[in-house]
Every structure is written in structure tokens, then in C-alpha cells.
Amino acid sequence: MAHEDHKEIVQEIKGNMPDADTLFDLADFFKVFGDSTRIRIMCALFERELSVCCIADIVGMEQSTVSHQLRILRQENLVKVRRDGKQSYYSLEDEHIQKIFEMGLEHILE
């Protein structure tokens, strides 16, 4: 236990928090931003849609690696795919992503 109003504070805060499931999902969402390969992939996609092999060359990693990471980005609805012949072209799902990206950048550049 602890100081005087411990119990009351705990109850108050617990009552006002979003439910655990939501926060769990939120953590999963941010987890996607927490890897430098994925961050670089997303960053590349800010400019335009790109094929998998272009992305691989841009980030300097194996095509396989990029494919795996793109799947993760797809699962969290951060990117969408378009097939055109042999290529798959990936692009960002919406603009939230760039905004969150920029806010993070703001924070670390302080």
C-alpha cells in the first residue's frame, strides 16, 4: 500500500480509462511504427505508390524481408495493394499515418 489517498486515486483513474482491449489494440497499432524498416517503408510511400522491388532497393533489404513487413502494414490497415501485371504496388491507406509520423518527428527533434 502507500500514501493517504492511494485507493481513491486508483479508483478514480481506473474508472476514467478506456477499456483494456482498446488500449491493447492501440499498442499493437503503434508497434507497427516501432521498427525502423517499417518506418522507412512508410516514409518512402509518403511520396507515391511503389512496387515491392523498388521498396526493397530503397531500404536496402531483401525482397522477402520487405514482403513480410508489408504484410504487417497491411494487417494493421496502414497500406493497401494494387496488382498491375507482375508487380504489386503499395500505397498508404490514409493520412493519419503521415500526421502521426510528423508528430513523432517533431517530438524527437526537440
Add this chain to the structure above:
Amino acid sequence: MAHEDHKEIVQEIKGNMPDADTLFDLADFFKVFGDSTRIRIMCALFERELSVCCIADIVGMEQSTVSHQLRILRQENLVKVRRDGKQSYYSLEDEHIQKIFEMGLEHILE
């Protein structure tokens, strides 16, 4: 290799991207948001500053676990500490954090 304008596109995008170091730091920053325990701790701190033992009770984890996670939050300048007698009171460093949090929440609630 790949389709026609592959090389040009790769060069163009590579030229416009922030340098790798910055993106690495950015990923590290978001990594902090990518754990449900830390997310819950931050969420609790939106309301007010809290002692370590309060936080431990709110998130339902060991004091030790919370202390370790608070250190990580401190290292990334997301929280600050204030000593008052035996207790350490933690609070959020700035408002970026809540904004980023809310944007993430917006995204997953779609």
C-alpha cells in the same frame, strides 16, 4: 531488377527521405508506444501525476515492472519525475504524447 523506371524512382525517393539515423530514432520513439503496459501507464498519466505504487495498482502489475517501464518512458523524454518524500511522482513531459495517442485511437476506431 524490375520495371522500366525502377532506378530513377529509387534514386528520387532515396534523395527525399530523412536520413537513416533520424528514422531509426523515430522508430525507437514509437517503440515506446508499442507496449500495452506503457500505453496504460501513459493513459493513466493523462489525468494527473501519479506515484509509482498508484500506477502499479492501476495497471495491475508489479511495482518492479512499472519502475522498469517508467525508466524507458523517462529515457525517451515522455515522462518526468518529482521526488516527494518516499514517493516518486511521474507526469507527462508534454502534450505531443496525448495528441499522438488520440490520433492512434482515431485510426483504430474506424
Add this chain to the structure above:
DNA sequence: TGAACATATGAACAATTATTCATATATTAT
């Protein structure tokens, strides 16, 4: 000074995750 309490930290363990290799699937052109 010593007891009691709050917090911090090191070591160990379990679990998760990123990457690569090898290979499968899909598409196009010959």
C-alpha cells in the same frame, strides 16, 4: 541508529519479433 516503506536496478527467463534462405504462387511473354 535502526525499522519501515517507496522506488530503482541487476540477473534470469520466457516470449516475441525481424531477418534470411528456400521455395511456392502468380503473371507475362515466347
Add this chain to the structure above:
DNA sequence: ATAATATATGAATAATTGTTCATATGTTCA
């Protein structure tokens, strides 16, 4: 159909990371 190319995926491995236990540090009060 076969060859060539682009992408996707499964298995294996290495590395990272979250949690806990045990204990150290710091603070107050008797």
C-alpha cells in the same frame, strides 16, 4: 507449355524485450 520475373510465405535463427524475483538505494520517523 516453358521460361523468366515479381511477389508471397513457411521454417529456422538470432536478437530484442517484457516480466519477475531478489536485492539495493533512498527517505522518513521513532
